[in-house]
Amino acid sequence: MAGAEPLVALEGVAKSFARRLLVQNRSFALSGIDITINRGEVVGILGESGSGKSTVANIITRLTGYDSGRYLFKGRDVATLTRKESFAFKSDVQIVFQDPYGSLNPRATVQSSVMESLLLHKRELGKAERIARAGQLLEEVGLNAAWGDRYPHEFSGGQRQRVAIARALAVEPELLVCDEPLSSLDVSIQAQILELFVRMIRERNLTIVFISHDVNVVRLLCDRVYVMNQGRIVEQGQARDVLSRPQNEYTARLLEAVY
């Protein structure tokens, strides 16, 4: 992919959370990180709890801002996007969260949750078409389209995660950010969703940022990996290399601790 423009480029992005009003006691979530994601890549971000992984995900999807540095999306600095372009950006980048119980509106049927994506970003579709598309998407992620009029609480965790993925895919994003999509699922379901990801990566031309603290999953799924610790990127490179011959001392310790 050399030469091609990266899809996402974070350059020295930093972010801190103010802890308390007045008191100058800032905890740094991120301190000046650089991340590049090329089209078609599956990039893993590894790190322990609190290392700043979710913050990166939120910055990439523009759910949160950053204090300094630059974020280039398809070469454009996102800070310069107009309102309209910002809205369009949202159909290019989608996110799947960890907690399948919180990531769907409990008061909307799963079908309408999926259709909402279409309603907002595929305005050209009529209602019947939207319903058809939603059914199609549900089938694609391994759910029965006839279940569309059910509410999230009628589904298991794994099924909800499938709905969340269908909802994200509905707008046909170029980049899918997955923030620990497996970690709150049962072991046997984790494997199912993992297989779903593998299939999607194969079938769709998706670029994926896969955030996880599970070294083994990242090893299996990702091309490239960033290892984070305390808001910094401590190591990066091809997944195979980094995870078998870690250069960084922290990475080594992490790998060693993993069962």
Added chain:
Amino acid sequence: MAYVAQRIVFSILSLFVLLFITFLLSHVVAGDPAIVAAGPNAGAAKIALLREQMGLDKPLLTQFAIYCGQILQGDLGTSWFTRQPIASDVLRELPPSLELVFIAMLINLAVSLPLGLLTARYAGSRFDDLVRLGVMAGAGLPVFWIAIILQQIVAGRWQLLPTAGRLGFANREFSGATGFYLFDSLAAGNMNVFLDTLAHLVLPAFALSLLFTAVGVRITRTAMIGEFRKDYVTLARAKGASEPRIMFRHVFANGATPALTVFGMQFGWMLGATVLVEEIFGRPGIGRYAVKAVTQSDIHAVVAVVFVVGVVFLLANLLVDIALYVLSPRKQQRA
């Protein structure tokens, strides 16, 4: 200490909100305060004079500043009804009410804490169901109604307790330095008066406390039940600690803290609710004074009561919070 400072700052802020509310009541909602202050039968000239004296020709913000200044100097205005400085009226009426609330609070705590703890421990049991029904019933009883009924039956029909007043006839001469008869009588070593005061307090305090006790039990139960679900209870059981030990050594201290914060607030609310019982039991007090003032359209006196009750409320909360903070070992966490 930062926590204490923060609480004090918050209380001071609250005081200003309180001042703002009372200012609103007396200067905006009630209409022209000069007319109100002048009282009936005042001529136009007097009203005009008052208007100037009270600074009512100035902008509202200046008026508010003047108002705050006056009140912070302890000047609550003059009652056109009793013609006395309201501050001295209120100071006279406060002790009997506080005494009443104090006893009602004791009843409340004495019932709520153990009952809350026990129902939390035996949540879901028949006993718990029964208490919960009692709590919901208690929370539905009109204070003034139960006061009338109690007075008629316990004092009237059974003659078990005195009907009305603060002291029995034989002790009518009694007076003390603080106005808190319970305290004054003890200080004077007069057990007779002490018991008499107490007897006169039982019915009104009980009537007053019912509603609050119902809420108190519920809150204590909720707080305690949360504690019982925590793993440290499991760990204590696993250590082999006995149930009483778990309840009193472990759960109680942790669950009582949030409950006590609410009891602090209840103190103020109870003081407000004295309006419903004092008149029925013919007791002097801030509640009766307030009702009187309302019916006399003595708006300044009413507003003063609102203010004073608010201040007592703030103080009670501040004291409870600081006490909890000082007693609590987990200083970092609370700060």
Added chain:
Amino acid sequence: APTGTLVIAENETPENLDPANATNSTVDELLLGAYDPLVQFSAGATEVTPRLAKSWEISPDGLTYTFKLRDDVLFHDGSKLTAEDVKFTLDRLKAAAANVLNDMGPYASAEVVDPTTVKLHLSAPFGPFLSALSRIYVVNKALVEPHMGDDHARQWLSVNEAGSGPYMITAYNPTESVTLKAFDKYWGGWDGNHVAEVVFRYITEPSTQLSLLKSGEVHIAPDITVEDKIALKTEPGFVVDVGAAATPLFFDFNTASKGPTGNKKFREMLSKTFDRQLHLDQVLMGFGALPDGPLPANWMGHEAGTEQAFDLEAAKKMVEENGWKGTTLTVRYLPAILEEKAAVEQLQSNLAEIGITLNAEGMTWPAQAATLQKVETTADINMIYSFPVFPDPHAILNATFNGALTGAKGGYNWAQYSNPDVDALLNEAASSSDSAKRAELYKKAQKLIGEDYVVITVSNPGSVVALSDKVEGYKYNVAHHQTFNYMDIGLKP
């Protein structure tokens, strides 16, 4: 020597102790024993008798009254009462524009002749002047003067007592109780059976008053319900005293109103809508006299038949003829007084039947008084008792109907009624001392008032008081309605 303690229940708390407020019975009953007036109406008397004044002379033109004072009167602080104190008292009341002076007519000034002689000057002759003086309580100048300030010592006298009467106010807790103790150096001496101490306990609830009376904690309970009083009549240990009161209760129509009550015809209709007989029978349970016009029927100068009889049919016809259906009126009254409430409910109920809505606003006396300061804030109908300060037609008619004493002018003419012919008749009657002539003038005035449909005289209630049978010497005093002659009362052992 006086012994024992008399406890009296009272439903309304006193505003203050200021003699300037002596028109208010709750205040008056405390001052009655604590202060001395120049002359007094004793319980049962129809004429004034000497008190501080040993004797008096009236100048032939009726403009100067000269009083000879007793020289053995001591104030409670031990100092001697002199003519200076009398002058000071009246000067202060005048300067403070006190309500008690409303009934003093054209009183002008006081003059000290010598320590035991004081002259009072009037700007015009005024028949009931002596009677009116019975409410002027003489204060101790030496004590009060330092507190005059710019409020004429109102604040100080509100909580302090400076009198010379048989009893001293020793404890004043206005929401709870007031205690008076016998003054052992009282000039009148303490012969006979008297109590050493009087306690007023302020108990709002009639039912509580009843309980306390029954348990012996109070000796006199005036405010329990009529039904309870009737029940007590037959109960051993209690006495129910019925005094022939002269305190007519009025519905005052706002005659100056721009609303419906400004219309005489409308008022005519209204004045037919109240059944006095029913009120007397069922609310007062027969305690009282059926009113026939504003003056009690046995009073000098009473004119019969000036007011409309109850005739709801006729009223209904008038409403229909004039298209008054759907009118909404407001009445203000004192909810603490059960009779007032019952009367309002009765009127509401009757008016509802003929298609008129009557909203009621319960208020207290001073609050209601405050609304009378302007015609615009005056309700369509106000309820008011006339408590005549002395038993003379003037005390009722002048206070209630004189255009100079409208509510807007600070008086008790709450109908805001102003008829120059009536005013002239009342003034003429006041300045005369010829009884027959006065009676004639008052009759004329009543006719005119009746033709203007100013008020409905609701009732002439008796004063019904429940007492423990230990109480000896209680007597109803028409001139001091709703008070108690505790200085004459003794307790049976």
Added chain:
Amino acid sequence: MLRLLTLPKTNIERAAVILALIVILVAIIGPFVTPYDPMQISFRSKLLAPSSMHWFGTDGSGRDVLSRLLHGAQLTLSATFFVLIAGVVIGCTIGIFSAFVGGAADNALMRLADIWLGFPPLILALGFASALGASLQAAIWALVFSWWPNYARLSRMVTADILSQKFIASADALGVPLHRKVFRYVIPNAFDVLIVQVTLDISAVMLAISGLSFIGVGAQIPQPEWGAMIADGRSYVANGWWIVLAPGVAIFLTALAFNVIGDMLRRELDPTSRRR
């Protein structure tokens, strides 16, 4: 409404639901089914003890207590519901706004609500009512005035809780516009918590209104508001205990019924007791 009938688990809850429905029904049709005119004075039949003619007796002015009770249900309940609805509308607008803007404005608003909430509502209402003049309307507004912070705080807490959930973040990632977020996401999800709280508050508000009427700053004669009826009857407790008893029991039972229902709703609807 139908759902309400399927929720009760115990006999007490069933009884409470039935009682509440009866009370609401009475509040709606009560004024039309009174056996006697509730305002009609009839001194000749005053203070009659309960009998087959007058089930709950008559009061000091000879009015049928049952008729007044039935008529008063409408007055009492409509006043209560008005306070609650106005309180909810005002409180929730402020609360939801506060949660959305966050930051200093949020902080200030919530501190204000905290402080406001602290003051004894009865006293605050008393002050307000006396400033406005005594009437049922004044009492109602006085209570709204002192009640809104409850809902401001609650709705702000619930909204903040909802806003912190991931489904809001996914809505943000999709670019869901604000109004849709408020009406499709926040309000439906906050509804259950609010309805539980409102149900539990019914008794408190009802008690407060009748308390204000009792001390004379609420309903005026001849309005048969239940608290005012108690105030009315208290002079007669010695020889007309039923006048005080009937409205007191009515308040008590209504409050109890709504408390039980509130408790039941909390069990059934409150997400904190349901979420895993």
Added chain:
Amino acid sequence: MTHPTLAPEEPLLKVEDATIALRVGGRTMVSGVSFAVNRREVFGVVGESGSGKTLLTRTLFGLQDDARLTAGRVTFEGRTLPLEGYGAAVRGLLGHAIGYVPQDPFSSLNPSMRIGKQITEAIYLAKGWPMGAERTREAAIALMAEVGIPEPALAFDQYPDQFSGGMRQRIVFAIALSQEPKLLVADEPTTALDAITQRRVIEMMLDRSRRHGLAVILISHNLELLRQSVGRIAVLYGGQLLNIVPAADVGTHAAHPYTEALFACIPTREKALADIRSIPGEPVGAGFGTSGCAFASRCAYAEPVCLTAPLPLNAGITSGFSACLLGRGAQ
């Protein structure tokens, strides 16, 4: 029932055919569970979320109020605990004989009690005050040092909120160990901790067990963790105990089909993507309420009999066992 001759060493804890039902409603949540833990053995229990691991252990050790043992036999150190009044009987063993470490280190310490106090309280409850306050304190401090708390003397007087999750979990261990129990039950003691801390805590526990001869029941949903840490693993699924398998046999055909399938789901160091195979369908939770094998609906080998036949009761509870109706995975 007649017993075969006991092995030379009798197991420390023996659970036979334990059935657990909820007190309210009486639903059976866990049925027919048998296993035995030998002295000094580290015994693992694995199962997906909701399979009943916590419910089983908490009920067995008298810590669950709302469930009870309705059938079965529990023997501890050769003493059989009566089924009637089981809770009270087993509570008598807690502390001095059986220790328990709850899952969440953040709530398992009393926040308003100094941690030293919490440890000495445990010592007092297990042994009284045989050695006096001062010695007890020293013992507690020594123990804290042993579980790896830096500056234990200082920590003694501190409150729980002054410690990180890992430290707190060590303190909880110290509390349990201070009573010198014979059996330690740890319910997912490390799931709330990050990977590095997790490994440290587990190793600390294993080390302690080795050195003091402490028997441990380690509950986890992490099969890989157990495989590397314990000797035998009991596999729970839907409230049934399907397999007791030596750790070495996990991932081979020597295990129950579920154990095999579960292992196939887990990405490990060694596996390639192709080695990962998911189990179709949704896991059933404890108390699923049908007869037959709980796993039958998802099992690749299932035959009709699996849906209906009662599971075999396990006799050989001190070694391996497979509940497979088709005889798979049985030695």
